[in-house]
Amino acid sequence: MAAGKMTPDLIERLPPVRGRLTAEAPLARITRFGVGGPAAVLFRPADPEDLTQFLAGKPAEVPVTVVGVGSNLLVRDGGVDGVVVRLGRGFARIEITEMTVSAGAAALDLNVALSARDAAIAGLEFLSGVPGTIGGALYMNAGAYGREMADVMNAADALDSEGGRHRLSPDELGFDYRRSALPEGWIFVGATLEGFRGKREEIARRIAEIGDERHTSQPVRGHTGGSTFTNPADGPKAWELIERAGCRGLALGGAKVSEKHCNFLINTGDATAADIEALGEEVRRRVAEKTGVTLEWEIRRIGQPLAAGPKEVRP
Numbered sequence: 001m002a003a004g005k006m007t008p009d010l011i012e013r014l015p016p017v018r019g020r021l022t023a024e025a026p027l028a029r030i031t032r033f034g035v036g037g038p039a040a041v042l043f044r045p046a047d048p049e050d051l052t053q054f055l056a057g058k059p060a061e062v063p064v065t066v067v068g069v070g071s072n073l074l075v076r077d078g079g080v081d082g083v084v085v086r087l088g089r090g091f092a093r094i095e096i097t098e099m100t101v102s103a104g105a106a107a108l109d110l111n112v113a114l115s116a117r118d119a120a121i122a123g124l125e126f127l128s129g130v131p132g133t134i135g136g137a138l139y140m141n142a143g144a145y146g147r148e149m150a151d152v153m154n155a156a157d158a159l160d161s162e163g164g165r166h167r168l169s170p171d172e173l174g175f176d177y178r179r180s181a182l183p184e185g186w187i188f189v190g191a192t193l194e195g196f197r198g199k200r201e202e203i204a205r206r207i208a209e210i211g212d213e214r215h216t217s218q219p220v221r222g223h224t225g226g227s228t229f230t231n232p233a234d235g236p237k238a239w240e241l242i243e244r245a246g247c248r249g250l251a252l253g254g255a256k257v258s259e260k261h262c263n264f265l266i267n268t269g270d271a272t273a274a275d276i277e278a279l280g281e282e283v284r285r286r287v288a289e290k291t292g293v294t295l296e297w298e299i300r301r302i303g304q305p306l307a308a309g310p311k312e313v314r315p
């Protein structure tokens with residue numbers, strides 16, 4: 001049963017909002033993989049004040065899950081119970097003060113990198129290659145080319161599960177490789193990032209190089225969630241282990257291990273979330289068998305599975 005059907009009256013128990021509440025909202029449309037079931041209720045708050053009031057007024061037992069633009073997310077086919085929060089325009093401001101960029105949590109990383117470029121602020125170029133939002137980047141401690149959010153964040157603003165506002169330092173966020181220690185149920189609403197004085201043309205050139213490198217080495221236009229597994233702390237990278245285990249091009253249902261970058265899984269068109277997750281688990285199994293290394297999922301998986309018959313893995 002899809003999550004939305006488990007809580008048919010949920011929307012009536014929620015406080016009034018200025019943004020939009022939608023029952024049984026399909027989430028496949030708002031994630032890069034393009035798969036998965038509905039949110040019991042999808043909430044698009046108008047602005048931080050609207051979100052604060054909502055969190056303060058909603059029944060405590062209703063679970064809340066926040067999503068960015070779903071570039072590191074697999075929503076399971078049975079959907080997500082409770083309320084899924086998607087931040088939009090009211091959270092996408094970008095402001096520059098000297099070498100500091102303040103951005104709302106829904107601002108796209110690319111737009112932050114481009115605004116920094118226009119203001120001749122260097123050090124944020126890596127964000128141009130991460131196709132997510134600032135909220136997702138903070139939560140995942142997104143990084144590339146030797147820099148990550150932990151290196152550039154001055155402070156982040158988050159709401160706790162009751163709407164209380166908190167300003168957090170990098171230490172308080174306990175950043176680690178591709179993760180932060182944001183308490184369960186908290187939502188980032190914005191952050192200030194610090195760069196350093198650079199030359200506009202050099203920053204622009206670096207951003208262009210990053211774009212070219214990505215197009216050459218990654219299926220950037222595909223329905224994918226980016227790197228599926230984190231790189232182990234030492235030894236070969238995840239993609240090398242996957243290659244060694246002979247998984248490049250492996251397919252299951254409509255899911256496939258990318259030929260271009262074998263740490264990426266692709267929805268080739270008609271994949272279910274179950275196909276993608278089962279293929280990922282098969283890759284983990286084969287890598288462990290071949291190399292002795294157990295890969296850990298980087299992609300966040302949310303929601304409930306639907307019962308589905310097994311499908312065959314194809315080489």
Ligand SMILES: Cc1cc2nc3c(=O)[nH]c(=O)nc-3n(C[C@H](O)[C@H](O)[C@H](O)COP(=O)(O)OP(=O)(O)OC[C@H]3O[C@@H](n4cnc5c(N)ncnc54)[C@H](O)[C@@H]3O)c2cc1C
Pocket residue numbers: 032065066067068069070071072073087105129130131132133134135136137138139140141142143144182186187188189218219220221224225226227300
């Ligand atoms: C082609 C491609 C290339 C990629 N390259 C990179 C790369 O180089 N480096 C890298 O680090 N990642 C990369 N990624 C992964 C992904 O883009 C990042 O992890 C990104 O930071 C996720 O942001 P998002 O807005 O899409 O978050 P989502 O995928 O929507 O969510 C990811 C997690 O963040 C949480 N989250 C989202 N918003 C908030 C918020 N406001 N408050 C609290 N929690 C929140 C969600 O609950 C979820 O657990 C790539 C992905 C793709 C598809």
